[in-house]
Amino acid sequence: MAINQIGTLPSLGLPKGGVTSTGAGAGIEGSEFGNSLSKLLESVESTAKDANQAVSAMTDGTGDVHTAMIALQRSEVQMQLTVQVRNKLVAAYQDLMRMPI
Amino acid sequence: MPLSSAIAASASALDAQRMRIEVAVSNIANAESTRGPDGQPYRRRDVVLSSTPVDADPFGGALGRAQAVGVTVSEVVQDQDAFRRRYEPSHPDADAQGYVATPNVDVPEEMVDMLGAARAYQANLTAINLIRDTIQRALELGK
Amino acid sequence: MPEISDAAILSALGRQLNNAVAKQTTAASNLANLDTPGYRTRDVSFDDALDHELGDVRRTNAQHLAAPLGDGAPVEVQGLQSRRDGNNVQLDRELLALSKAAGDFSRAQTALTAKFRLVRYAINEGR
Numbered sequence: 001m002a003i004n005q006i007g008t009l010p011s012l013g014l015p016k017g018g019v020t021s022t023g024a025g026a027g028i029e030g031s032e033f034g035n036s037l038s039k040l041l042e043s044v045e046s047t048a049k050d051a052n053q054a055v056s057a058m059t060d061g062t063g064d065v066h067t068a069m070i071a072l073q074r075s076e077v078q079m080q081l082t083v084q085v086r087n088k089l090v091a092a093y094q095d096l097m098r099m100p101i
Numbered sequence: 102m103p104l105s106s107a108i109a110a111s112a113s114a115l116d117a118q119r120m121r122i123e124v125a126v127s128n129i130a131n132a133e134s135t136r137g138p139d140g141q142p143y144r145r146r147d148v149v150l151s152s153t154p155v156d157a158d159p160f161g162g163a164l165g166r167a168q169a170v171g172v173t174v175s176e177v178v179q180d181q182d183a184f185r186r187r188y189e190p191s192h193p194d195a196d197a198q199g200y201v202a203t204p205n206v207d208v209p210e211e212m213v214d215m216l217g218a219a220r221a222y223q224a225n226l227t228a229i230n231l232i233r234d235t236i237q238r239a240l241e242l243g244k
Numbered sequence: 245m246p247e248i249s250d251a252a253i254l255s256a257l258g259r260q261l262n263n264a265v266a267k268q269t270t271a272a273s274n275l276a277n278l279d280t281p282g283y284r285t286r287d288v289s290f291d292d293a294l295d296h297e298l299g300d301v302r303r304t305n306a307q308h309l310a311a312p313l314g315d316g317a318p319v320e321v322q323g324l325q326s327r328r329d330g331n332n333v334q335l336d337r338e339l340l341a342l343s344k345a346a347g348d349f350s351r352a353q354t355a356l357t358a359k360f361r362l363v364r365y366a367i368n369e370g371r
Contacts, residue, residue, distance in 0.1 A: 061106075069242035072243070106269065110273050150277075167269040168273075171277075172277050225275055244357065
């Protein structure tokens with residue numbers, strides 16, 4: 001189950017170029033970016049859910065320790081990624097607000 | 102979890118092999134007991150081992166996963182081989198013809214059994230350590 | 245040579261972990277039954293040539309790779325010498341198999357951990 005859903009790690013739902021584009025012109029209103037964002041949030045939720053399932057399988061004896069660990073790592077990585085995206089967005093917003101009119 | 106089932110299987114072997122050793126020791130200790138509480142010579146004992154699945158992973162079989170199989174002592178039986186007879190008229194338990202019935206225990210054979218059991222015990226102990234190390238490694242995954 | 249995707253590597257490593265666990269389980273079971281009359285040595289077989297998985301780069305749906313390729317259910321091992329009571333477990337063979345599987349698990353775990361670290365490093369821009 002979970003162990004084989006490692007799939008692609010950080011690249012879920014983001015446009016190529018990942019988190020490094022903080023330019024104001026990144027098209028924040030663009031629906032493509034909005035889509036990517038919500039996909040990212042969904043992936044945080046789904047990896048967290050997988051992790052919960054894997055951990056509870058481990059504790060009741062039906063799942064492996066390594067499967068649970070991998071699920072936990074995956075969800076942590078997703079979370080970190082999302083936090084970084086948020087940080088970049090916040091930084092971009094602050095840049096914007098600092099611009100002289 | 103499959104690995105802890107594996108440990109349970111190895112642990113069951115520790116119990117079984119230890120019992121095997123105890124029985125061998127008892128046989129050796131009583132090799133010359135010509136008269137027990139029932140008036141008969143000591144009868145050699147033996148353990149009967151049988152494999153038993155470790156049930157901790159009831160769904161594993163359905164998923165095609167390897168199930169751990171342990172071992173138990175299903176019974177301790179008395180060896181029905183005939184007692185030995187030795188000519189020793191002076192022995193307190195000698196019969197009218199001067200023969201003593203002695204236990205059907207062959208001490209060297211018991212020693213060999215004991216060594217085999219000890220070796221098996223050791224191997225299963227090693228197995229437990231190896232598996233435990235693997236579980237440790239699993240817990241460190243990704244860190 | 246076609247590029248090996250992250251997904252393929254990760255699922256191959258995941259499979260190696262699962263395989264190692266299965267091997268350890270059967271080896272431990274065999275060792276436990278070293279002296280059980282009539283017990284036959286079992287093993288699990290995996291068709292685990294790495295190329296098999298990595299060769300097909302279109303196969304990114306890791307779900308299909310969940311089960312070991314070679315069925316993975318324990319089968320009786322052929323060609324081992326039996327003793328008088330019908331038991332054919334060889335102590336050294338099983339101990340070796342167990343050690344090897346532990347080593348395989350360790351290696352896959354190391355590789356997987358390194359992969360995660362790399363990913364985190366990339367996400368956190370080296371911090």
